[in-house]
Amino acid sequence: MSAAEANWAGNIAYRAQRVLRPVSLDELRDALAGSPRARVLGTRHSFNDIADTDGVQISLAHMPREIETLPDAVRVSAALRYGDLAPAIHARGLALANLASLPHISVAGSVATGTHGSGDALRSLSASVRALTLMTADGEIVSVRRGDADFAGAVVSLGALGVVTSLELDAEPSYRVAQEVFEGPRWDDVLARFDEVTALGDSVSLFTTWSDADVARQLWVKRRVPATGLAPVDPDLIAAVGAVPAAGPRHPVPGVDAAACSVQGGEPGPWFERLPHFRLEFTPSAGDELQSEFLVARADGAAAIEALRAIARDLAPALHVSEVRTVAADDLWLSPSGGRDSVALHFTWKRDVAAAREAVATVERVLAPFGARPHWGKIFGMAPERIAALYPRWADFRALRERMDPRGVFRNAFVARLGL
Ligand SMILES: Cc1cc2nc3c(=O)[nH]c(=O)nc-3n(C[C@H](O)[C@H](O)[C@H](O)COP(=O)(O)OP(=O)(O)OC[C@H]3O[C@@H](n4cnc5c(N)ncnc54)[C@H](O)[C@@H]3O)c2cc1C
Structure with a gap:
């Protein structure tokens, strides 16, 4: 047993009374039996109070790892x-x-x-x-x-x-993956050929600080390496969007050492050493940060990015960096990419909670027409009823929660605010 801590970013001081660390299923059962309210703690990387409770937090970190x-x-x-x-x-x-x-x-x-x-x-x-x-x-x-x-x-x-x-x-x-970074793609050209750009690799990310509404900072392309080797990333398309290969390793956040990043430059390596942007032994991302992310239907992706371009000047002062990704649809009820191929619009904010909240409100306002769904583990302020309307199976999830946890042991403030 130990006192509750804060989340990884340090913006949420958990209110939980204590943290229990069972080492077996029997101890976990005992921990639950003695706790009218409980929540499991993962690695604390969420940026809101989703992992908090006014009861006990339970860490499974000491359970057998199989x-x-x-x-x-x-x-x-x-x-x-x-x-x-x-x-x-x-x-x-x-x-x-x-x-x-x-x-x-x-x-x-x-x-x-x-x-x-x-x-x-x-x-x-x-x-x-x-x-x-x-x-x-x-x-x-x-x-x-x-x-x-x-x-x-x-x-x-x-x-x-x-x-x-x-x-x-x-x-x-x-499988093996190689990743390459290109600099300076122009938004007009990227958005005109958005489907081709996101198809440049198996996994593609665009990074921008929004300090320039016309030119993005970087384009990251990760591709599986077949036995026969890889052709260059489509040079015509790269040139058409005005991008150039990075001259060396790059970090998405301006001024941060690229040593924290996974290997770039097209050098093939195992999948797990290329798909993440960051290496396990380093602090990921900027470290001193908050995050938000909103997912829109892929068909609305280019228009949603245009809407962000229009408020670039409002966003830039609060931002370390922003990332655009694509996610294929799944069929999970509360998945932000559930039921629709999606474009994910991510924001790594500087660690100023008030400035980040204000910027989040602005982003939520301009993305509202696109039915943007917030990432559950990041900062958002959208009204619960607006969120509920974006999920066709919302009421089914509430019924499932009531059936599986009728005493509401795991129903924390985050879930209660959502009316679930
Ligand atoms: C630097 C950084 C980069 C990130 N990059 C990405 C990214 O690329 N893509 C992305 O989508 N997200 C990203 N995130 C967000 C992150 O993936 C999510 O917040 C994720 O939930 C964190 O997992 P965690 O184990 O830290 O969960 P926690 O924050 O500890 O908990 C999250 C939720 O999971 C529940 N939970 C944890 N374990 C269990 C369990 N065993 N049983 C039941 N419930 C459990 C908790 O109760 C809580 O509700 C990033 C976060 C950080 C800090």
Whole structure:
């Protein structure tokens, strides 16, 4: 047992009375039996109070860490970080389809919030889940598997259904990836050929500080490397959007050392050392930051970016950097990329909470016409009823939550505010 801490960014001092660290399922059951209110803590990388509670936080970090490989799947303990899981399964010849920008986050915490990377054909990390096992507040073990009635509701759970203890993830044969960075693409040309630009690789990101509304800072292209090797990233399209290859390693945030970034320059490497932008042994991103992200339907992507260009001058002072990614649709009820191929508009704010909140309100206003859904693990201020209207299965999730957790043990302030 220990006192509650703060989240990774330090903007949320958890109100929880204490943190319990069970080492076994029996201890977890005991912890729940003695707690009228509880929440599981992942690696604390969310930027809002989603992981907080006025009861106890439960960390699974001391539970056994197991990785079982099946021919086309891996069964893993919930608290494992992707950065620990990935090299272990790579050593057994397996890989996941995608990863987020950083390897420091836990599997269960990422899945619970619909965390994603980038890629026209790549879905959220949650969509890789084929089964999960959780312990309810009453200590009962429940398993749900893709195809079961509750499955699509139970994956992106916001931590509100129970304690996920293990997950089964789709896996495929291990593969290699090369990433290249280009500088200075012009927005007019990128948006005119948006579908071609995001198809330049398996995973494509655009970074901008919005200090210039006409020219983006960087274009990152990650491609799987076939046995026959890779052709250059389409030089005609790169030239057509006005971009040039970076002369050396680059960090997305101006002035930050690229040593924290995964290897660039087109050098092939294992999937898990290229798909994340940041290396496990370094602080990801700017470190001193807050984040928000909004997902719009892919068809609205270019128009939504135009709307942000129009307010570039308002955004730039509050920003470290902004990232544009694409996410393929999944069928999970509360997934921000559920039911629609999406463009994800991400903001890494400077660590000034008031300035970030004001900028978030501006972004939410200009993105409202596009039905933008907020990332569950980042800062947003949208009215709950507006969010609810963006999810066709909202009421079904509420019913599932009431059925799985009738005493509301896991119903924290974040979930209550949403009316779930
Ligand atoms: C530097 C940085 C970069 C990021 N990059 C990306 C990115 O590229 N893409 C993206 O989509 N997001 C990104 N995020 C956001 C991050 O992926 C999410 O906030 C994610 O939820 C963090 O996982 P966590 O383990 O830290 O979860 P926590 O913040 O600890 O918890 C999140 C939620 O998961 C629940 N939870 C955790 N474990 C369990 C469990 N075992 N059972 C039930 N519920 C559980 C918690 O109760 C809480 O509701 C980034 C965050 C940071 C700090």
